[in-house]
Amino acid sequence: xxxxxxxxxxxxxxxxxxxxxxxxxxxxxxGIVERxxxxxxxxxHGIKVKLEDGTxxxxxxxxx
Numbered sequence: 001x002x003x004x005x006x007x008x009x010x011x012x013x014x015x016x017x018x019x020x021x022x023x024x025x026x027x028x029x030x031g032i033v034e035r036x037x038x039x040x041x042x043x044x045h046g047i048k049v050k051l052e053d054g055t056x057x058x059x060x061x062x063x064x
Contacts, residue, residue: 001061003059006047017031028061029057036048
C-alpha cells in the first residue's frame, strides 16, 4: 500500500518513509509511526509522519 491516503496509516504501523534530504536520491527509512503530521485526507507525495525514533518523512509504503 502506498502512503497517499491518511485513512490507511495508523499509529503503530510499520512504514517506509522518505526524509526531505533524501527525496532526490530515494533513500527510504523504515520505522513505526508515532504521530501523523498531515491533516488532509490525501497527499500526492505521501502523508507526513513522525516515527518513534524522531525521523520525519513522507510515507512511501505501509507494511500489513
